[in-house]
Amino acid sequence: MDHVDNILVVDDDREIRTGVMEYLRKNGLRASAAVDGRDMFAQLDTSAFDLVVLDIMMPGDDGLVLCRTLRSGKHRALPVLLLTARDDETDRIIGLEMGADDYVVKPFSPRELLARIKAVIRRTRMLPPNLRITETTDVLSFGRWRLDTTARHLLDEEGTIVPLSGAEFRLLRVFLDHPQRVLSRDQLLNLTQGRDAELFDRSIDLLVSRLRTRLEDNAKEQSYIKTVRSEGYVFSMPITLPGDGA
Amino acid sequence: MDHVDNILVVDDDREIRTGVMEYLRKNGLRASAAVDGRDMFAQLDTSAFDLVVLDIMMPGDDGLVLCRTLRSGKHRALPVLLLTARDDETDRIIGLEMGADDYVVKPFSPRELLARIKAVIRRTRMLPPNLRITETTDVLSFGRWRLDTTARHLLDEEGTIVPLSGAEFRLLRVFLDHPQRVLSRDQLLNLTQGRDAELFDRSIDLLVSRLRTRLEDNAKEQSYIKTVRSEGYVFSMPITLPGDGA
DNA sequence: CGCCGCTGATACAAACCGATACAAAAAGCC
DNA sequence: GGCTTTTTGTATCGGTTTGTATCAGCGGCG
Numbered sequence: 280m281d282h283v284d285n286i287l288v289v290d291d292d293r294e295i296r297t298g299v300m301e302y303l304r305k306n307g308l309r310a311s312a313a314v315d316g317r318d319m320f321a322q323l324d325t326s327a328f329d330l331v332v333l334d335i336m337m338p339g340d341d342g343l344v345l346c347r348t349l350r351s352g353k354h355r356a357l358p359v360l361l362l363t364a365r366d367d368e369t370d371r372i373i374g375l376e377m378g379a380d381d382y383v384v385k386p387f388s389p390r391e392l393l394a395r396i397k398a399v400i401r402r403t404r405m406l407p408p409n410l411r412i413t414e415t416t417d418v419l420s421f422g423r424w425r426l427d428t429t430a431r432h433l434l435d436e437e438g439t440i441v442p443l444s445g446a447e448f449r450l451l452r453v454f455l456d457h458p459q460r461v462l463s464r465d466q467l468l469n470l471t472q473g474r475d476a477e478l479f480d481r482s483i484d485l486l487v488s489r490l491r492t493r494l495e496d497n498a499k500e501q502s503y504i505k506t507v508r509s510e511g512y513v514f515s516m517p518i519t520l521p522g523d524g525a
Numbered sequence: 526m527d528h529v530d531n532i533l534v535v536d537d538d539r540e541i542r543t544g545v546m547e548y549l550r551k552n553g554l555r556a557s558a559a560v561d562g563r564d565m566f567a568q569l570d571t572s573a574f575d576l577v578v579l580d581i582m583m584p585g586d587d588g589l590v591l592c593r594t595l596r597s598g599k600h601r602a603l604p605v606l607l608l609t610a611r612d613d614e615t616d617r618i619i620g621l622e623m624g625a626d627d628y629v630v631k632p633f634s635p636r637e638l639l640a641r642i643k644a645v646i647r648r649t650r651m652l653p654p655n656l657r658i659t660e661t662t663d664v665l666s667f668g669r670w671r672l673d674t675t676a677r678h679l680l681d682e683e684g685t686i687v688p689l690s691g692a693e694f695r696l697l698r699v700f701l702d703h704p705q706r707v708l709s710r711d712q713l714l715n716l717t718q719g720r721d722a723e724l725f726d727r728s729i730d731l732l733v734s735r736l737r738t739r740l741e742d743n744a745k746e747q748s749y750i751k752t753v754r755s756e757g758y759v760f761s762m763p764i765t766l767p768g769d770g771a
Numbered sequence: 772c773g774c775c776g777c778t779g780a781t782a783c784a785a786a787c788c789g790a791t792a793c794a795a796a797a798a799g800c801c
Numbered sequence: 802g803g804c805t806t807t808t809t810g811t812a813t814c815g816g817t818t819t820g821t822a823t824c825a826g827c828g829g830c831g
Contacts, residue, residue: 380648390618391617391618391621394621397621398624444808445809446809481810481811482809482810482811484789485789485790486809486810488788489809501676505676506787506789507677507691508690508787508819509787509788513677516676517675690817690819692818692819725821727820728819728821730778731779734779735819737779754776754828772831773831774829774831775829775830777826780823780826781825782822782824783820783821783822783823784819784821785819786818786820788815788818789817790813790814790816791815792813793810793812793813794810795808795809796807799806800803800806801802801803
């Protein structure tokens with residue numbers, strides 16, 4: 280196993296870029312840099328990275344916007360570490376809601392940045408491989424269904440297509456990313472729509488209900504999506520990947 | 526959602542323990558304290574916590590050792606926040622490498638500690654909840670029943686499904702996590718609902734009763750759940766795991 | 772035997788969730 | 802742009818789950 284973690288540093292400040300890059304390299308990592316969002320996506324397209332360090336304060340699309348864009352695209356599983364200019368709690372919390380994995384407050388010590396980079400990567404590695412696989416597979420099977428994640432619709436055993444609306448698809452994908460876990464309505468709302476619940480918000484209930492009818496999940500027992508009263512919902516059906524033996 | 530976060534403060538210094546505990550409580554959290562590692566593990570076993578505040582400088586096993594021990598055991602997903610004595614970068618970085626989620630440097634302002642506690646909990650909630658909670662096995666057998674912990678229902682010998690309500694399932698899982706041990710009503714309430722008992726709270730009695738009827742545990746003789754007068758209940762039936770010889 | 776604290780059972784009320792209906796918003800389509 | 806169609810959110814009703822109140826039964830103890 281000779282994998283060396285590869286870090287992409289995104290910052291408009293040249294000094295920080297090169298400084299961080301050099302420090303990481305001196306400590307046995309590989310590192311590249313990008314000056315803005317476009318540059319970042321270009322590099323992500325041509326190389327494989329293990330983590331992105333993203334400055335929040337940047338001209339053009341700032342780090343928060345980029346973080347969200349990353350999370351909604353094909354790099355959903357890529358760990359992100361934010362650099363926040365000042366110790367502004369709002370920034371940090373918004374960042375974490377955008378799906379960042381950690382943050383470091385500027386000015387930071389290089390050693391701490393390195394430690395946090397390693398901690399995030401370690402945490403990510405500890406995750407069951409489910410997430411990392413669902414990110415990259417096109418077809419996920421569960422029960423009598425297959426979900427085509429590029430066409431964004433369901434297929435039954437005979438290959439009949441069952442269309443899904445955008446919200447239904449996002450919800451189902453969130454469930455498949457986190458099977459066998461109770462997800463609260465807050466989490467589901469956050470992960471599917473990126474917004475917070477209002478008081479008495481029941482839109483998730485409705486969405487679950489609609490997804491259930493799509494899946495013909497009317498059985499009281501042995502259902503795909505189970506309700507956990509006062510907590511949320513669980514996707515409680517094993518997922519088989521294309522390669523698996525039946 | 527009426528869950529109140531529960532914090533465990535581990536410190537050998539009595540002033541810090543009680544001071545922090547009181548401050549957290551004044552700010553709407555629940556808090557308990559432990560004086561050392563043994564005390565900490567004892568409490569983790571009987572109550573459900575959302576985060577541990579761990580002092581590094583302690584006689585006996587210090588915080589770093591305890592942090593590592595936590596990370597290798599069944600509490601590996603429990604968020605840990607370290608208290609480091611001085612602004613010693615080495616300690617902090619070793620802490621992060623041991624798997625701590627954040628640290629606060631002594632002397633600290635209570636407000637900062639609270640803010641960081643909330644930030645860490647928030648972050649953990651945002652993470653794919655894959656790592657959280659005890660997830661050892663999917664199926665636990667006892668007596669003539671099997672509990673499917675992902676589908677959250679019971680199966681009898683013939684594979685007939687007996688549904689469980691959310692509270693019933695949680696209670697049964699707590700019993701199966703601590704078999705052959707008397708659990709007080711307080712503990713059961715804490716472990717199943719994460720709340721503390723009111724005066725004359727008898728909801729656990731009722732829940733046990735409901736679970737017993739599900740298990741058809743009306744037998745006076747060999748029952749699954751035994752009541753221990755004025756103490757609590759015991760799950761008194763051997764549990765076999767899937768791999769075990771029948 | 773009779774008191775007293777503890778537990779089990781039943782009844783009832785409140786909170787929570789599923790389903791339906793309908794309104795608002797967004798996306799296609801001339 | 803206007804119109805239709807689809808998608809998404811709000812309101813409401815009824816069923817289920819869960820907690821509180823109440824009473825009866827049981828065991829210990831004098």
